[in-house]
Amino acid sequence: MAATALSSRQxxxxxxxxxxxxxxxxxxxxxxxxxxxxIPAILLFTFxxxxxxxxxxxxxxxxxVGYGTSKFIGLANYKAAFADPTIRDSYGFTLLFAVTACxxxxxxxxxxxxxxxxxxxxxxxxxxxxxxxxxxxxLIVSYIFTFIIGTSVPIIAGALHFAPLESSILANxxxxxxxxxxxxxxxxxxxxIIIFLAGLVSIPSEVxxxxxxxxxxxxxxFQKVTFPLLFPxxxxxxxxxxxxxxxxxxxTVGLTGGGPGTATTSVAQTIFNGFFNGDYAYQMANAMIxxxxxxxxxVFQLSMMRRRGGSL
Amino acid sequence: xxxxxxxxxxAAQQVGIQRRGPMREGIRVNWGLTIVxxxxxxxxxxxxxxxxxxxxxxPAQTGTGTGFTFPWPIQWGNFRAAWDLTDFPMxxxxxxxxxxxxxxxxxxVSSVAAWSIVRNWGHWQFKATFxxxxxxxxxxxxxxxxxxxxxxxxxxxxxxxxxxxLHIMFQLAFNVLLFSAYIRGIPAELEExxxxxGCTTFQVFxxxxxxxxxxxxxxxxIFAFLQSWNDFMMPQLITANPKWQxxxxxxxxxxxxxxxxxxxxFASYLMALLPTLVVFLIAxxxxxxxxxxxxxx
Numbered sequence: 278m279a280a281t282a283l284s285s286r287q288x289x290x291x292x293x294x295x296x297x298x299x300x301x302x303x304x305x306x307x308x309x310x311x312x313x314x315x316i317p318a319i320l321l322f323t324f325x326x327x328x329x330x331x332x333x334x335x336x337x338x339x340x341x342v343g344y345g346t347s348k349f350i351g352l353a354n355y356k357a358a359f360a361d362p363t364i365r366d367s368y369g370f371t372l373l374f375a376v377t378a379c380x381x382x383x384x385x386x387x388x389x390x391x392x393x394x395x396x397x398x399x400x401x402x403x404x405x406x407x408x409x410x411x412x413x414x415x416l417i418v419s420y421i422f423t424f425i426i427g428t429s430v431p432i433i434a435g436a437l438h439f440a441p442l443e444s445s446i447l448a449n450x451x452x453x454x455x456x457x458x459x460x461x462x463x464x465x466x467x468x469x470i471i472i473f474l475a476g477l478v479s480i481p482s483e484v485x486x487x488x489x490x491x492x493x494x495x496x497x498x499f500q501k502v503t504f505p506l507l508f509p510x511x512x513x514x515x516x517x518x519x520x521x522x523x524x525x526x527x528x529t530v531g532l533t534g535g536g537p538g539t540a541t542t543s544v545a546q547t548i549f550n551g552f553f554n555g556d557y558a559y560q561m562a563n564a565m566i567x568x569x570x571x572x573x574x575x576v577f578q579l580s581m582m583r584r585r586g587g588s589l
Numbered sequence: 590x591x592x593x594x595x596x597x598x599x600a601a602q603q604v605g606i607q608r609r610g611p612m613r614e615g616i617r618v619n620w621g622l623t624i625v626x627x628x629x630x631x632x633x634x635x636x637x638x639x640x641x642x643x644x645x646x647x648p649a650q651t652g653t654g655t656g657f658t659f660p661w662p663i664q665w666g667n668f669r670a671a672w673d674l675t676d677f678p679m680x681x682x683x684x685x686x687x688x689x690x691x692x693x694x695x696x697x698v699s700s701v702a703a704w705s706i707v708r709n710w711g712h713w714q715f716k717a718t719f720x721x722x723x724x725x726x727x728x729x730x731x732x733x734x735x736x737x738x739x740x741x742x743x744x745x746x747x748x749x750x751x752x753x754x755l756h757i758m759f760q761l762a763f764n765v766l767l768f769s770a771y772i773r774g775i776p777a778e779l780e781e782x783x784x785x786x787g788c789t790t791f792q793v794f795x796x797x798x799x800x801x802x803x804x805x806x807x808x809x810x811i812f813a814f815l816q817s818w819n820d821f822m823m824p825q826l827i828t829a830n831p832k833w834q835x836x837x838x839x840x841x842x843x844x845x846x847x848x849x850x851x852x853x854x855f856a857s858y859l860m861a862l863l864p865t866l867v868v869f870l871i872a873x874x875x876x877x878x879x880x881x882x883x884x885x886x
Contacts, residue, residue, distance in 0.1 A: 307709050310790030314705040318698050318761065319718060325758045326725050329736035336736070343739070389629070397623040405873060406630045409637075412865040412876070414819040416837045417858045420844075421640045424851065429639070429655040463632070468880065475881045513884060524729045527821045530841070545731040549826065552735070561735055568732040575727050 337562040342555035354562035363539060364563055367547040368570075370540065374454055374461070375522035381462045382469050382518050383511060389466070390473030391503070411467035415460075419531025422460045423447065426532075450540035453533050457541055461528045465521065469514045476510035477503070516578045523571060640862075643855035644668070651852060664852065671857035674846065675839050676832075683749050684818055684835040684864075690753035691817040695760050696806045702761070703768030704798055708777065719769070725762035730755075730822060738826050747829040755827065756817050764809050767883060771805040772798070804882065811879040818865055836861040 337354055341347035358364050393404050410418065427445040434442035446452040480503065488498045526545040529535055535542035544567050551560025635657075643651065644667055645660035671677065702722070709715040730737075741751040775798070783793045799806075821837040828834055831842055840854075840861055847854035869876055 307712060307715075308790055311705045311709055314701040314794075315715070315718060318702040319721070321698075321754070322722060322725070322758055322761055325737070325740070325755060326728060326733065329733045329740050330728055332740075333733055333736040389626075392622055392626050392629075395622055396617065396619045397626055398618050398620070399623070403626050403630060405870070406633050408873070408877060409633060409866070409869065411880075412815055412819075412869040413862055414821070414837045414865075416819075416821045417840055417861055418636075420840060420854070420858060421636055424643070424656065424855075425636060425639055429657060432653075432655045463636075468884070471877055471880055472884050475884075517884065520729075524731060524822075526731070527837075530821070545734075545822070548731045549734060552738070557735060564732045564735065568728065571729055571732070572727050 333561045334565055336558050337565050339558050341558040341561075343552065343557035347558065354559050355566070357559065358562050358566060363542070364547055366539060367542050367544045370454060370542065371523060371525065371544045374457060374525060374541075374543070375519055377454075378458045378461045378465070378522045379515060379519045381458060382465045383514055385462065386466045386469030386514065387473050387507070387511070390470045390477055391499075393470065394474060394477045407470055408467045410464050411471075413464065415464050415527035416531045418464055419460055419528045422456070422463075423532055426456050426459075447533050448537055450537045453537060453541050457525070457528055457532055460532055461522060461525060464528070465518050469518060472510050472514050472517075473507065476507045480506050512578075512581065516575075519574065519578070520571075523574070640855055640859060643852055644859045646852050648850055648852055667852050667856035668860065670850075670853045671860060674853060675843055675857055677857070677860055679832065680834060680836045680839040680861075681864075683833055687749045687753045687756070687820075687824065687835055688814055688817040690750065691756040691760075692810050692813040694753065694757040695764055695813040696809050698757055699761055699764030699809065700768050700799070700802055700806060701794065703765045704772055704794060706765070707769050707772045708780075719765070722765055723762050725759060726766075730759060734822075734826055741827050742829065747827055748833055749824070749828060749835070752820075752824045752827050752835075753817070755823055756813070756820070760809075760813065760816070767809060768802065768805055771802065775801055807875060808879040808883045811876055812883055814868070815865065 336347070338349055338351060339347040340350045340353075389407060393400065393407060397403065427447050430442055431445055434440075447456050484502055484506075485498060488502050493501065524545055525543045529541050529543050529546060533541045535546050544563070548560050548564045548567065551557045551563075639657060642658070642660050643656050645663045645665070646656075646658075646667075647664045650658070650660065650664070706715045706719050737755065738747075741747050741755070746754065779801075780793050780797055783797045788796065818835075819837060820835070821841065824835045825838045825841065828838070834842060840858060843854070843857065847857070
């Protein structure tokens with residue numbers, strides 16, 4: 278035992294003996310190897326994430342255009358952003374899209390998870406098919422659907438004399454967002470199915486046996502047994518998908534490019550406009566507003582989970 | 590936390606793909622539901638068929654049709670044309686470069702950091718570090734994109750290396766969370782006995798801890814692979830030189846040229862989609878169980 282390598286506590290004890298060691302133990306209380314493992318990560322993280330975030334926050338209070346000098350102009354960017362219809366519309370679209378897509382994804386994924394967990398033929402094969410979109414690039418999937426929704430569907434609808442789809446919905450400023458909901462859900466549903474399936478297999482079959490002994494029919498079993506036990510998984514899915522949908526960018530760029538007009542321009546796309554027209558500091562203010570909204574939803578969702586007794 | 594770590598893999602196995610062959614006798618197949626599922630699966634299969642059919646046709650064969658007609662005779666030349674037009678080998682290499690660095694970096698940086706934090710949890714500095722790193726969970730890329738583009742350009746990282754580093758940094762919080770939950774389930778006694786045998790801290794990590802982390806490393810690696818390969822937002826904004834762009838961004842950059850020949854465009858899309866699809870079909874069980882472990886945390 279005498280030849281033991283230094284554990285972190287022993288190292289700390291030894292360091293405390295000299296005056297220099299006291300200072301060292303306050304700053305670096307553990308074995309140096311542990312510090313070598315964590316300090317580079319902290320430094321890189323600070324440099325690449327926190328520093329730009331702070332810098333951006335400061336810029337949002339200036340008239341910076343992306344280069345040259347700038348001066349402090351207080352809340353002017355924020356006031357202008359709140360009054361800007363382009364920015365307001367982008368929030369309107371993004372929130373409407375995120376809420377709708379979140380509901381669609383959860384409802385469809387839960388139904389499919391139930392079906393894929395039931396006694397169907399070729400269950401393995403069907404699961405493979407339904408999981409596939411998960412690994413595909415959202416942008417490229419959008420390009421494929423641009424052609425299907427924009428060209429193929431109107432031709433088919435024309436042949437069938439089905440008026441609502443005879444012209445591309447992506448070219449209609451009131452309906453284009455539905456196309457984006459469809460494609461974003463198409464990409465997001467597989468991941469949600471996997472989480473629901475994990476929830477379904479965690480429900481012991483005894484619970485269903487007990488329910489059927491008590492005379493519950495299939496719908497009652499779902500309502501009283503499956504749904505309550507799946508609720509934590511429903512929360513996980515809601516948080517994961519809502520967070521992703523708020524940052525929507527690939528799919529709007531691929532499907533509509535933000536159009537027609539600016540009807541489907543997401544918040545992310547609006548922020549990136551800060552590279553043009555000297556709107557750098559202005560869009561940084563927009564980014565900060567977006568950050569606060571994201572934070573609000575994140576905290577809200579986390580507290581919901583806590584109350585439900587779910588784990589993060 | 591420990592309970593989750595042990596429960597998740599078994600759940601994953603049950604959902605996994607191991608159920609081969611005919612079902613046990615005595616369990617009736619629900620044919621009605623099977624037909625419904627088959628019809629719904631067309632929502633996935635038809636667009637994929639469409640993409641393949643389009644990629645194998647000539648513009649004349651597409652004509653003013655819907656694009657759903659069966660491609661005959663097959664135009665393999667579309668792939669050659671797309672390959673040359675977009676310089677596919679270059680874009681593929683860039684995607685591969687970003688993905689390999691991101692996967693290796695995410696596993697290495699976050700596992701080491703998580704272990705260091707968990708094993709020194711008694712010190713407030715490490716608790717504070719953990720909370721500090723978790724801040725990133727609340728910072729989506731669009732919020733810091735503008736300053737980050739300037740920053741990476743200023744230090745010469747407006748290239749695939751910069752993209753890979755940012756991928757590692759943005760995922761750090763989530764990955765440290767995954768790894769630290771997992772490490773808390775590993776008894777410290779194992780490591781103590783290795784120390785008694787004379788291992789240094791680094792050796793303990795490499796010989797004892799790292800092998801035990803394999804399942805969680807697989808999860809982190811799968812997430813990293815899918816995210817880095819398919820990412821569009823970050824490379825598009827960070828990488829300045831269009832020649833160094835990854836596959837998804839290349840599809841975006843060539844949209845204007847693609848409008849003259851949609852069939853070449855679809856050939857190009859398919860080639861960009863193929864790598865993740867192939868990996869998924871080969872390693873489906875790991876991918877599914879990995880995603881499950883990561884999400885149910």
